Amino acid sequence: xxxxxxxxxxxxxxxxxxxxxxxxxxxxxxxxxxxxxxxxxxxxxxxxxxxxxxxxxxxxxxxxxxxxxxxxxxxxxxxxxxxxxxxxxxxxxxxxxxxxxxxxxxxxxxxxxxxxxxxxxxxxxxxxxxxxxxxxxxxxxxxxxxxxxxxxxxxxxxxxxxxxxxxxxxxxxxxxxxxxxxxxxxxxxxxxxxxxxxxxxxxxxxxxxxxxxxxxxxxxxxxxxxxxxxxxxxxxxxxxxxxxxxxxxxxxxxxxxxxxxxxxxxxxxxxx
Amino acid sequence: xxxxxxxxxxxxxxxxxxxxxxxxxxxxxxxxxxxxxxxxxxxxxxxxxxxxxxxxxxxxxxxxxxxxxxxxxxxxxxxxxxxxxxxxxxxxxxxxxxxxxxxxxxxxxxxxxxxxxxxxxxxxxxxxxxxxxxxxxxxxxxxxxxxxxxxxxxxxxxxxxxxxxxxxxxxxxxxxxxxxxxxxxxxxxxxxxxxxxxxxxxxxxxxxxxxxxxxxxxxxxxxxxxxxxxxxxxxxxxxxxxxxxxxxxxxxxxxxxxxxxxxxxxxxxxxxx
Numbered sequence: 304x305x306x307x308x309x310x311x312x313x314x315x316x317x318x319x320x321x322x323x324x325x326x327x328x329x330x331x332x333x334x335x336x337x338x339x340x341x342x343x344x345x346x347x348x349x350x351x352x353x354x355x356x357x358x359x360x361x362x363x364x365x366x367x368x369x370x371x372x373x374x375x376x377x378x379x380x381x382x383x384x385x386x387x388x389x390x391x392x393x394x395x396x397x398x399x400x401x402x403x404x405x406x407x408x409x410x411x412x413x414x415x416x417x418x419x420x421x422x423x424x425x426x427x428x429x430x431x432x433x434x435x436x437x438x439x440x441x442x443x444x445x446x447x448x449x450x451x452x453x454x455x456x457x458x459x460x461x462x463x464x465x466x467x468x469x470x471x472x473x474x475x476x477x478x479x480x481x482x483x484x485x486x487x488x489x490x491x492x493x494x495x496x497x498x499x500x501x502x503x504x505x506x507x508x509x510x511x512x513x514x515x516x517x518x519x520x521x522x523x524x525x526x527x528x529x530x531x532x533x534x535x536x537x538x539x540x541x542x543x544x545x546x547x548x549x550x551x552x553x554x555x556x557x558x559x560x561x562x563x564x565x566x567x568x569x570x571x572x573x574x575x
Numbered sequence: 576x577x578x579x580x581x582x583x584x585x586x587x588x589x590x591x592x593x594x595x596x597x598x599x600x601x602x603x604x605x606x607x608x609x610x611x612x613x614x615x616x617x618x619x620x621x622x623x624x625x626x627x628x629x630x631x632x633x634x635x636x637x638x639x640x641x642x643x644x645x646x647x648x649x650x651x652x653x654x655x656x657x658x659x660x661x662x663x664x665x666x667x668x669x670x671x672x673x674x675x676x677x678x679x680x681x682x683x684x685x686x687x688x689x690x691x692x693x694x695x696x697x698x699x700x701x702x703x704x705x706x707x708x709x710x711x712x713x714x715x716x717x718x719x720x721x722x723x724x725x726x727x728x729x730x731x732x733x734x735x736x737x738x739x740x741x742x743x744x745x746x747x748x749x750x751x752x753x754x755x756x757x758x759x760x761x762x763x764x765x766x767x768x769x770x771x772x773x774x775x776x777x778x779x780x781x782x783x784x785x786x787x788x789x790x791x792x793x794x795x796x797x798x799x800x801x802x803x804x805x806x807x808x809x810x811x812x813x814x815x816x817x818x819x820x821x822x823x824x825x826x827x828x829x830x831x832x833x834x835x836x837x838x839x840x841x842x843x844x845x846x847x848x
Contacts (some may be wrong), residue, residue, distance in 0.1 A: 457670070458674050461661055461664050461671065462659055462660045462674075463659070464629075465655050465659070468629065468645070468651065468653045469653075469675070469677060470648035470677075512663060512665055516667055517665055517670060518665060518666065520665060521665050
């Protein structure tokens, strides 16, 4: 493994994994505590529409996909802001529609033969240096915005109705959160793929919820857990010669099920 | 002379064509302890949201502490239903209480002191560093009361404070709420008739319309008209009638008994004479 670190592609992969983990720890904690996991999945899949659009129109992939995903995020935000009872249906429709649109537009794009699998599981071993820098910039942006709005996010996450009466700009924060999520998802999909984004947004954050004493603590823990899963998955990928993204997800999911099972057992054995 | 804490004049509210509140008027003076009873779907939460400025009535006047809502942060201490709170969030009791001071630009030490003072008032200082979701239902409710108290508001509004609390916890909670009057006006909305047993200065019943009565300090004037507004009228052999009769006896002593049929007669009748 030490030998592997001498290669540029491996250094980039490690840097990408660490930076993606930090972004996922920050955003994933807000996603999990605000119960937006399904919405995050919807945004991630709707991003496919942006990929298809960029190839169909012959425009740069990242700006086009970011713009499209931001639009999809804000649309989902608008449709789900007050109608929480039926939000899953709306998100499900946009989820499927965005992905279908992306595939159709790619089919209709002449001369392109895009490997959609690379968007599903990403290509973390082939991350160019500029993508690493872009992710570092994204992390700085996320840290700044979350730190500036931390108390408001905390109030919103704990009790949305109270937050409205306490003068928290609930609607603005809702759209801000989804916009940050949309941008993060697009940037990270380029590196680690759609499936790993959802896994890194949810699993480390859910595990971090146990034992944390604050939302900030949960974010730090989630980032550390995501990094551990990513680094261990990269190592497993190198040693076993398997797909890195899938190895990271498998490790995270296995840990999640073990922790959940231990929790259930403890509750069953020590229930008063 | 200061304006009333709450002033509602001919307030009506409709949602999707359904009238939720119809010509509701209520005046609550400062320092009062008021309970508004109502069945589920009777318009209690809509009424609260109109007071808080989260909803605007179709017609009528709403004035809170002499101003048109919404008021500034911290002027009203609002305690929503516990079910609205995300209990899995990693947050300590102290952090929850400090959320009430979010809008106040207070130094860190002052925020901590205010949070501690609020927790002392609700008897929860032992749980300062505990995670909110590790507390019992009653303790969680007390922590939410402390959050509302922390900014020292002049009006406290409680939406269904007894939900998910056992009878002993309810008793303790109403004792606590009674102790808060003086500094502030306290308004409780609840579907739980037990709320009327607290030492309140005014009881109202809302079920689209609103009826109210002022207490004389010795008993709760839950009038037959109020019970009829809340639950309609029932035949004497109807189980609902039996339940209401027992609750009414518990609230008002043995001098009242139920007599619910025919529908035109009062639900309760004073038989002590």
